[in-house]
Amino acid sequence: MNTVPALVQRxxxxxxxxxxxxxxxYVLDDxxxxxxxxxRLFAELQQxxxxxxDLMTPDSPTQRVGAMPCAELGVVQHTVPMRSxxxxxxxxxxxxxxxxxxxxxxxxxxxxxxYTAEPKFDGLAVSLRYESGVLVLAATRGDGTRGEDVTHNVxxxxxxxxxxxxxxxxxxxxxxxxxxxxxxxxxxLNAQLQQRGExxxxxxxxxxxxxxRQLDPRITARRPLRLCVYGWGAVTAEIxxxxxxxxxxxxxxGLPIAPELQCVTGLDGCRAxxxxxxxxxxxxxxxxxxxxxxxDALAAQVALGATAHHPRWAIAxxxxxxxxxTVVEAVxxxxxxxxxxxxxxxxxxxxxxxxxxxxxxxxxxxxVRRKDVRSGDTVVIRRAGDVIPEIVRVLVERRPxxxxxxxxxxxxxxxxxxxxxxxxxxxxxxxxxxWCPAQRKEAIRHFASRRALDIEGLGEKLIEQLVDLDWVxxxxxxxxxxxxxxxxxxxxxxxxxxNLLAALERSRETTLARFIFALGIREVGxxxxxxxxxQLASIEAVQSASVEELIAIKGIGPVVAExxxxxxxxxxxxxxxxxxLAAGVHWPAVVRSAEPASAAALPLAGKTLVITGTxxxxxxxxxxxxxxxxxxxxxxxSKKTDYLLAGAEAxxxxxxxxxxxxxxxxxxxxxxxxxxxxxxx
Numbered sequence: 001m002n003t004v005p006a007l008v009q010r011x012x013x014x015x016x017x018x019x020x021x022x023x024x025x026y027v028l029d030d031x032x033x034x035x036x037x038x039x040r041l042f043a044e045l046q047q048x049x050x051x052x053x054d055l056m057t058p059d060s061p062t063q064r065v066g067a068m069p070c071a072e073l074g075v076v077q078h079t080v081p082m083r084s085x086x087x088x089x090x091x092x093x094x095x096x097x098x099x100x101x102x103x104x105x106x107x108x109x110x111x112x113x114x115y116t117a118e119p120k121f122d123g124l125a126v127s128l129r130y131e132s133g134v135l136v137l138a139a140t141r142g143d144g145t146r147g148e149d150v151t152h153n154v155x156x157x158x159x160x161x162x163x164x165x166x167x168x169x170x171x172x173x174x175x176x177x178x179x180x181x182x183x184x185x186x187x188x189l190n191a192q193l194q195q196r197g198e199x200x201x202x203x204x205x206x207x208x209x210x211x212x213r214q215l216d217p218r219i220t221a222r223r224p225l226r227l228c229v230y231g232w233g234a235v236t237a238e239i240x241x242x243x244x245x246x247x248x249x250x251x252x253x254g255l256p257i258a259p260e261l262q263c264v265t266g267l268d269g270c271r272a273x274x275x276x277x278x279x280x281x282x283x284x285x286x287x288x289x290x291x292x293x294x295x296d297a298l299a300a301q302v303a304l305g306a307t308a309h310h311p312r313w314a315i316a317x318x319x320x321x322x323x324x325x326t327v328v329e330a331v332x333x334x335x336x337x338x339x340x341x342x343x344x345x346x347x348x349x350x351x352x353x354x355x356x357x358x359x360x361x362x363x364x365x366x367x368v369r370r371k372d373v374r375s376g377d378t379v380v381i382r383r384a385g386d387v388i389p390e391i392v393r394v395l396v397e398r399r400p401x402x403x404x405x406x407x408x409x410x411x412x413x414x415x416x417x418x419x420x421x422x423x424x425x426x427x428x429x430x431x432x433x434x435w436c437p438a439q440r441k442e443a444i445r446h447f448a449s450r451r452a453l454d455i456e457g458l459g460e461k462l463i464e465q466l467v468d469l470d471w472v473x474x475x476x477x478x479x480x481x482x483x484x485x486x487x488x489x490x491x492x493x494x495x496x497x498x499n500l501l502a503a504l505e506r507s508r509e510t511t512l513a514r515f516i517f518a519l520g521i522r523e524v525g526x527x528x529x530x531x532x533x534x535q536l537a538s539i540e541a542v543q544s545a546s547v548e549e550l551i552a553i554k555g556i557g558p559v560v561a562e563x564x565x566x567x568x569x570x571x572x573x574x575x576x577x578x579x580x581l582a583a584g585v586h587w588p589a590v591v592r593s594a595e596p597a598s599a600a601a602l603p604l605a606g607k608t609l610v611i612t613g614t615x616x617x618x619x620x621x622x623x624x625x626x627x628x629x630x631x632x633x634x635x636x637x638s639k640k641t642d643y644l645l646a647g648a649e650a651x652x653x654x655x656x657x658x659x660x661x662x663x664x665x666x667x668x669x670x671x672x673x674x675x676x677x678x679x680x681x
Contacts, residue, residue: 007048011055014045018061031206032395034380035289036321039087062309073213074149076139080233082127082176083144083306085292085316091271094293097315098267101295104304104312112265114297116243117273118258120290120316121228122205123180124212128154128227129234130173133164133253140212153212154179156221165254174233175255181208182285185224194370202380202393204287229255230292242296263296274317281319290318323382323392324357326350330375331362331406335414335438339429339522343368343406345379345391352383360389364426365408372396374403414438417570422562433520434474435572440467443520447475451526452518453507453585454618457500465489475518476579478504506617508584511624515587516542519577521567523560531555532564537590539577543568587621588628602630610637612654613647616667625674637662645670 018041025031025038042061049056088094101113127147129137138154139147154160157179164173181189186204193200201207211223229250232239239246244263251257264273274291281288295301295313304312327348334342343362350357360381362368373379373391378398383389408428409419417432430436434443444463448455455478466472471481481504486497510518516539517529524532535553536542542564550561567573609631611619622645623633637644637656644657644664657664665673 007052008055011045011048011052014041014048015060018042018045022061034321034323034325036323037325039089039318073215076127076137076142076147076149078127078139078142078145078147078233079129079174081144082125082141082147082233083310085314086310087290088315088317094270094274094315094317095267097293098270101304101313105300113295114242115264115270115293116247116261116296117264117270117291117293118230118261119277119284119288120292120318121178121180121258122203122287122289123178124205124209126150126154126177126179126212126227127233128160128175128177128229130164130169130175132171133167133169135160135162148213150212152217153214153220154227156217157225157227159256160227161254166252169253170235170237172234172236174235175229175250176231176233177227177229177256179208179212179225179227180204180286181211181223181225183287184285189223200370203382226286227256229257239298241298243294243298243301244296246298264293270317278319288319290316292316322352323380324350324352325378325395326357326381328373328375328377328379328391331368331373333409333413335412335430335436337439337442339431339433339436339439341409341412341419341428341430345373347379347381350381352381352389355383357381357383357389360391362391365406365421365428366426368406374399374405376400376403412436412438415572417572418566420566422559429522431566431570431573433567433570433573434576435570437473440473444472444475444478446520447518448478448507449518452514453510454503454514455500455507456503457496458503461491462489462500474576474579476576476583479508479583479585508586509617509621510585510587511621512537512539512587512590513624514618514621515539515580515585519567519573521564523563528556528560533590539581543574543577588625590624590628602628605630606632607642608632608634608640609643609645610634610641610653610657611645611647613650615645615647622670629674 018038021031021033021038021041031038045060046062049060049062086097088097098113105113107113125141127139127141128135135155136151137149138151139149141147155162181204183204186201186207189207190200201210207223208225211220211225214220229247232246232250240249244261247257247261260277262273264270270291270293277288277291293315294311295304301311301313306312328345329348330346331343332346334344336342343365345360345362347358347360360379362371362373371391372394374394376399378395380392380395381389382392408421411417412419412430412432415430415432415436415438417430417436419428420431421428430439432439436443441460441463444458444467445460447453448458448463458478463472466478466481471485472478481501483494483497483501486492486500487494489497511533513526513530513533516524516532517526531553532542536545545564545568547558547561547565550556550564551558604626607630609626611622611633615622626633634641637653637660639660641657641660641662644653644662645667646654646657646664647667654664
């Protein structure tokens with residue numbers, strides 16, 4: 001034998017590495033590499049052994065499925081070996097598999113080849129043995145010939161029948177399937193573990209494996225496991241002619257099979273099923289990593305037989321890897337539209353699922369700490385569908401010795417305002433509010449919204465144009481816009497520009513409550529804004545209020561008070577408010593609810609008014625003007641109503657007012673009344 005020593009060393013190194021990974025994967029439930037990397041190592045070893053059969057040894061990983069079972073659980077000898085499946089990583093490999101089937105069966109071209117097609121669950125393979133219809137034994141696959149006894153745990157899985165349905169089942173029936181954890185159950189389990197401060201599972205497959213191999217079945221019973229049956233072992237009965245028909249028979253006995261199970265014809269049928277399931281992959285309630293195709297005719301399966309590793313009549317067409325290894329080159333902080341300061345990992349570019357990935361979200365600093373991510377770390381990243389890739393876990397054993405901890409910045413990386421993380425909150429935020437460029441578009445959108453300053457015609461697309469052109473940096477800049485410039489924008493014209501300017505002009509007169517709400521202070525909604533307006537009566541009083549003064553207002557708690565003080569403490573926000581006032585935004589004086597004596601002396605004191613229909617100003621603005629003169633504004637007409645202010649399309653309230661003899665004012669009459677009353681004051 002004249003074999004190159006380097007080749008022998010490579011084969012032995014591959015065997016040693018694969019054995020180690022088998023042990024990590026099957027016994028410790030702590031894989032050190034991704035499935036795609038393992039598949040590449042295994043394929044390389046298979047190729048070298050096929051090219052040099054004189055180097056084949058009985059203990060090579062290619063001659064058996066996995067690792068030895070865990071010694072802590074009982075050992076079960078499989079009556080029929082549980083073989084693994086050959087993998088097709090590409091469409092070309094799937095085509096080669098089909099051509100081998102055609103050649104081996106020597107079928108005429110006109111005779112179609114039928115395959116069963118079903119999803120390849122990402123879980124843990126098991127064998128269940130039923131005797132006289134009763135579950136008596138369950139075992140993991142182990143090394144393919146011997147597995148671990150997990151009967152006590154499998155009995156806790158809710159969709160595993162402890163006794164088969166019907167009465168015509170075989171005396172002995174062994175079924176093979178996959179124990180998996182649905183995605184929603186996995187998320188709930190990790191949430192519970194995080195609450196208890198325990199180690200989280202990296203993915204549903206690890207969670208299923210760890211749950212099934214518990215020594216205490218009470219722990220397994222609390223885990224959301226499920227079973228899907230895809231095959232069988234020993235059976236003391238005739239099982240018919242086809243894979244699909246027998247699986248349907250198993251389903252009739254109460255054994256769960258894949259709802260996506262189908263029969264497809266030929267290579268084109270396999271390709272179509274693979275593409276269709278791949279398109280639905282992210283919508284499925286469980287993780288799958290490929291599709292399994294099996295010859296449907298059982299006689300053909302017998303004729304083709306199996307290798308020591310896999311059956312020749314089945315193959316797993318794998319989806320592109322959704323996980324990959326790469327290095328975190330830096331961690332930066334981004335500021336979102338609402339001010340959230342989010343850490344983002346800048347990665348050494350790597351291909352995941354056919355897409356080059358260079359960034360991954362880290363969500364917040366708690367997530368950074370939980371996963372212990374640092375610059376320079378080697379990490380596993382995952383990309384599912386079109387969502388932003390995330391870091392699944394860190395390979396701490398590859399960490400550089402000088403890898404620094406990631407710290408939250410104290411100042412916004414965009415505008416320099418203070419970054420604030422409230423106690424008990426996961427997300428930190430820039431306090432720049434109205435000033436921060438990262439928040440401009442959202443701030444302007446909120447400022448112009450219907451329940452804020454109600455600037456009709458100022459939609460998101462137009463806001464984006466105005467901000468991108470740098471015409472609007474803060475809300476006050478809206479009032480400096482000119483018709484000539486606006487008319488030249490996309491989807492605008494002179495008429496649209498004139499309408500927008502008219503809406504801006506109307507918005508200059510508002511209410512203090514609307515103005516406060518329009519500022520976009522976190523946690524300050526319409527109700528809180530109304531409380532501030534009623535109790536403090538001026539924007540200057542809101543700006544100077546302390547946390548203690550704000551908490552003294554009924555309905556305002558410490559968190560909201562802190563938010564208001566933090567917002568008003570930022571010089572940029574105070575400047576933006578001053579610029580709005582200088583631009584002519586104003587409101588009627590507010591009568592403080594704590595001053596009933598002065599309110600009684602006002603000209604409309606004791607008068608009740610109702611507002612209905614479409615008017616020249618928002619109802620809240622008109623109501624505030626009336627309330628400033630002492631009036632009570634209600635929502636329904638009655639005998640106690642003194643005036644009904646009726647705009648266009650007044651409806652039933654106008655009819656009721658006329659029937660009751662209530663005085664009715666239109667917009668012109670109201671303005672005349674208000675002007676006269678102001679003159680009298």
